[in-house]
Amino acid sequence: MPVAGPARRLADRGATDRVVRWMDRIDHADAAIHRWLVAYSITVLRVSLGVVFLGFGVLKLFPGVSPAESIVVATTDAITSGVVPGRVAMVATALAEITVGLTFTTGRYMRAAVWLLTFMLIGVLSPLVVLTSRLFSGPHHVPTLEGQYVLKDVVLVAAGMVVSSTVRGGHLVRGARSAKPTEGPGDQRFAAPDKVAIVLDALRHDRDVDDVCVRHGIEPDEYRRWRDELLDGAQAAMSEPGEA
Numbered sequence: 136m137p138v139a140g141p142a143r144r145l146a147d148r149g150a151t152d153r154v155v156r157w158m159d160r161i162d163h164a165d166a167a168i169h170r171w172l173v174a175y176s177i178t179v180l181r182v183s184l185g186v187v188f189l190g191f192g193v194l195k196l197f198p199g200v201s202p203a204e205s206i207v208v209a210t211t212d213a214i215t216s217g218v219v220p221g222r223v224a225m226v227a228t229a230l231a232e233i234t235v236g237l238t239f240t241t242g243r244y245m246r247a248a249v250w251l252l253t254f255m256l257i258g259v260l261s262p263l264v265v266l267t268s269r270l271f272s273g274p275h276h277v278p279t280l281e282g283q284y285v286l287k288d289v290v291l292v293a294a295g296m297v298v299s300s301t302v303r304g305g306h307l308v309r310g311a312r313s314a315k316p317t318e319g320p321g322d323q324r325f326a327a328p329d330k331v332a333i334v335l336d337a338l339r340h341d342r343d344v345d346d347v348c349v350r351h352g353i354e355p356d357e358y359r360r361w362r363d364e365l366l367d368g369a370q371a372a373m374s375e376p377g378e379a
Contacts, residue, residue, distance in 0.1 A: 166346040181239050181298045184291065189236025195229035206262055206281055213265040231255045249299045256295060259288045330361045
């Protein structure tokens with residue numbers, strides 16, 4: 136019986152350590168996924184949009200193939216009062232979508248593509264205004280299949296806005312996730328032993344600085360300052376008497 140208490144505590148401590156290790160692995164996996172998303176998600180979104188526009192544009196070149204043909208023709212007739220033939224509108228729309236698709240897919244001439252996409256998406260969403268009764272003629276005015284087809288273009292508009300924000304150098308950045316509530320800088324939230332433990336955790340295991348900062352809710356500059364202070368203090372402590 137006397138051994139049961141200590142043995143139970145050791146078992147509980149071992150279980151806790153295993154949980155901590157698993158949480159640490161999950162944290163590392165989450166950080167790795169987030170780094171990948173920051174690095175590549177905009178590119179994936181850009182290429183995906185390019186493929187979608189390219190495919191839809193090619194379909195519009197062939198009469199009777201694109202499901203959007205009747206909407207394009209009806210919208211053009213409503214806006215131009217029949218002055219512009221429907222087939223001309225279809226070819227113009229197809230060429231615009233193919234151009235945007237090629238530029239987004241290759242990543243070249245993006246600034247020109249953004250302007251073209253802006254005007255093109257205005258035309259894509261115009262049926263919501265000029266063909267309202269047709270697109271919302273379902274029971275209780277719910278959108279028809281054509282209406283749903285047009286409404287999904289709102290997502291393309293939003294995605295195009297995100298990609299467009301990166302044309303002049305914009306990009307996603309990783310930010311520190313607050314691990315605990317704070318009203319001041321990290322120096323006020325962590326005692327000296329905690330700072331040493333955080334720095335040593337990164338140094339001993341060769342962890343990524345961003346991962347360490349995200350895990351503990353600190354800024355990279357704070358971590359680097361703590362690291363430099365620790366190394367300077369260690370050097371001073373190990374210096375021979377009289378050394379500068």
